[in-house]
Amino acid sequence: MPATAIDVKQHRTGIILSTFGVVLFVVFLFSLSIGQVSIPVEEIFFITLKKIGLYRSYQPDAVHEVVLWTIRLPRVLMTILIGAALAISGAALQGMFRNPLVEPGLIGVSSGAALAVVVLIVFGGVLSLTRESMSMSMLMPLFAFAGGFLATLLVMKIGNQVGRTNIAVLILGGVAINALAGALMGLVIFFADENQLRMFTFWTLGDLGGATWSKLLIATPLLILSSVWLLTFQLPLNAIAIGEAEAFHMGVDVERVKKSIVFFSALAVGVSVSLAGTIGFVGLVVPHLIRVMFQADNRLVLPASLLGGPVLLLLADIIARSVVAPSELPIGVVTALVGAPFFILLLNRAKQKNELSTQ
Amino acid sequence: MISARNISLSIHGRKLLNKVSLDVQPGMFTAIAGPNGAGKTSLLKILSKETTQHTGEVLVNDMPVSKYSVADLSTIRAVLPQASRVQFPFSVRQIVKMGRQHHKSLKKHNDTIVGEVSELTGISGWMDRNYLSLSGGEQQRVQLARVLSQVWEEKDFPRYVLLDEPTSSLDIAQQQLIFSLVKHACARNIGVLAIVHDLNQTVQFADKLYFLKSGSVVAHGDSKSVFTKNIIEETFCCRVNVYHDPCTDCPYIVPDRVGVAGVV
Numbered sequence: 001m002p003a004t005a006i007d008v009k010q011h012r013t014g015i016i017l018s019t020f021g022v023v024l025f026v027v028f029l030f031s032l033s034i035g036q037v038s039i040p041v042e043e044i045f046f047i048t049l050k051k052i053g054l055y056r057s058y059q060p061d062a063v064h065e066v067v068l069w070t071i072r073l074p075r076v077l078m079t080i081l082i083g084a085a086l087a088i089s090g091a092a093l094q095g096m097f098r099n100p101l102v103e104p105g106l107i108g109v110s111s112g113a114a115l116a117v118v119v120l121i122v123f124g125g126v127l128s129l130t131r132e133s134m135s136m137s138m139l140m141p142l143f144a145f146a147g148g149f150l151a152t153l154l155v156m157k158i159g160n161q162v163g164r165t166n167i168a169v170l171i172l173g174g175v176a177i178n179a180l181a182g183a184l185m186g187l188v189i190f191f192a193d194e195n196q197l198r199m200f201t202f203w204t205l206g207d208l209g210g211a212t213w214s215k216l217l218i219a220t221p222l223l224i225l226s227s228v229w230l231l232t233f234q235l236p237l238n239a240i241a242i243g244e245a246e247a248f249h250m251g252v253d254v255e256r257v258k259k260s261i262v263f264f265s266a267l268a269v270g271v272s273v274s275l276a277g278t279i280g281f282v283g284l285v286v287p288h289l290i291r292v293m294f295q296a297d298n299r300l301v302l303p304a305s306l307l308g309g310p311v312l313l314l315l316a317d318i319i320a321r322s323v324v325a326p327s328e329l330p331i332g333v334v335t336a337l338v339g340a341p342f343f344i345l346l347l348n349r350a351k352q353k354n355e356l357s358t359q
Numbered sequence: 360m361i362s363a364r365n366i367s368l369s370i371h372g373r374k375l376l377n378k379v380s381l382d383v384q385p386g387m388f389t390a391i392a393g394p395n396g397a398g399k400t401s402l403l404k405i406l407s408k409e410t411t412q413h414t415g416e417v418l419v420n421d422m423p424v425s426k427y428s429v430a431d432l433s434t435i436r437a438v439l440p441q442a443s444r445v446q447f448p449f450s451v452r453q454i455v456k457m458g459r460q461h462h463k464s465l466k467k468h469n470d471t472i473v474g475e476v477s478e479l480t481g482i483s484g485w486m487d488r489n490y491l492s493l494s495g496g497e498q499q500r501v502q503l504a505r506v507l508s509q510v511w512e513e514k515d516f517p518r519y520v521l522l523d524e525p526t527s528s529l530d531i532a533q534q535q536l537i538f539s540l541v542k543h544a545c546a547r548n549i550g551v552l553a554i555v556h557d558l559n560q561t562v563q564f565a566d567k568l569y570f571l572k573s574g575s576v577v578a579h580g581d582s583k584s585v586f587t588k589n590i591i592e593e594t595f596c597c598r599v600n601v602y603h604d605p606c607t608d609c610p611y612i613v614p615d616r617v618g619v620a621g622v623v
Contacts, residue, residue: 251433251461296447
């Protein structure tokens with residue numbers, strides 16, 4: 001186990017990241033190619049060339065073109081963006097809380113976002129916010145972000161002990177806020193009509209299938225902004241790994257770093273939740289795998305999570321839509337089926353290494 | 360010079376520090392000794408700007424510490440807290456290098472400093488080891504190397520190192536090594552302030568000595584001149600005898616087994 005090994009290997013960050021990049025590209029193509037209608041890889045290239053106006057004379061199979069361009073490509077792109085956002089948020093939050101067991105779901109981001117979206121679905125009409133479906137797809141990311149952000153702030157407030165974060169209290173606070181959000185969601189659903197209920201059910205299933213270009217139009221800039229912004233905290237997070245006071249002494253404005261990370265991970269996770277529901281475990285597992293496989297240096301962990309998250313989510317999506325084809329499993333079911341046993345494994349290891357102390 | 364004037368601190372109505380004044384001069388090793396709970400660590404936190412709820416003034420190189428940005432302050436002073444708990448498996452090299460990561464100097468230059476400091480602290484043999492696999496004493500030396508690397512570079516202004524019990528988990532040979540290293544740092548225009556427990560060792564190395572008790576300074580001055588039976592007994596409420604060691608030409612104390620003053 002590298003965590004207890006005597007030596008820490010020096011890794012070539014560049015080589016690892018390029019490998020991740022290549023793997024991501026391969027999985028991306030594979031994901032575009034397979035499905036109920038399988039599209040050969042060269043056809044994917046040609047259709048893309050045609051669409052961007054470089055190979056106008058190409059006459060692709062009409063079904064393939066429609067499937068690729070209106071169904072599969074938006075879905076795959078959305079999967080990549082969400083995978084990246086969840087994984088880098090997880091990596092940044094784990095680094096910030098100095099705890100490898102933290103994931104966005106544990107500190108209330110996901111349930112806060114989900115509650116806000118449910119409120120929007122059920123009461124949006126009353127507040128005359130959602131006259132058209134277009135404004136719904138615009139408002140959902142905003143509501144999800146606000147909900148996620150508020151819930152996280154609340155959890156952080158609970159975990160705050162004389163200016164410091166008490167991790168045990170924080171996690172328990174997260175449990176409480178998650179339970180509260182769940183109860184409030186149940187309460188809100190009580191007021192939902194049949195149509196809203198159907199909308200909500202589809203959404204909670206954690207569905208990547210609902211991807212459309214118009215949804216991507218709003219979500220993409222937000223997800224890219226937040227993910228790339230989180231990427232800039234590599235060195236401050238390394239310093240925080242030694243301790244918050246130590247990082248402060250070394251010149252890191254710890255309070256500002258913490259606030260930015262909470263803000264941008266709430267944005268990233270909130271928008272992801274609004275697009276595809278709550279997808280668990282990607283944010284927990286990806287950064288942890290990278291630390292176990294390579295090293296804990298955030299100059300690797302953050303960018304590698306950004307590339308590894310999409311790989312994992314794309315693979316999970318391939319499983320989700322192929323095992324019970326022509327129907328498909330909710331993506332949350334697949335990630336949880338793989339993630340939950342892994343999480344239990346992590347807890348066991350952490351117990352053995354006494355990592356679950358109260359600070 | 361780091362200069363603290365009339366520092367008082369109360370937390371939850373409890374007075375932790377009462378009008379403490381203290382100077383840390385560049386090129387000198389200043390030590391603070393005192394019983395547990397005397398307010399030594401609180402004072403160190405105020406000097407490093409970690410705590411700001413105090414009254415009184417702290418000047419660092421003639422400017423109030425509150426006027427410095429976090430980043431600027433980090434090029435002037437480095438701090439070794441009592442215990443650092445690292446949560447992820449970093450290598451020794453990565454930890455020491457973190458002391459340099461916020462300095463905008465060339466990688467090669469930083470590597471030279473890291474190499475020099477690691478050599479001095481005696482950790483250069485295990486730069487690739489996993490920090491978490493080291494013993495407590497070894498970890499402490501790595502942290503010290505990190506702290507020194509932060510201010511090691513020669514500059515045209517004095518730098519400072521604030522150490523909270525730097526030798527607490529070291530054996531006597533390592534303690535001597537750390538103290539002589541601290542003297543070595545003084546020669547580079549660095550002022551050292553350390554909270555210490557071993558008085559006999561301190562008096563061999565420290566230039567200035569402050570005795571702190573219940574948040575107030577009992578006595579301060581040249582370390583050998585304040586190292587007296589009366590002052591030490593008053594500070595620690597413990598009977599001691601002071602002798603002179605001809606080999607080191609230093610005084611040393613032996614606590615008296617008759618018991619704690621006041622109880623007897």
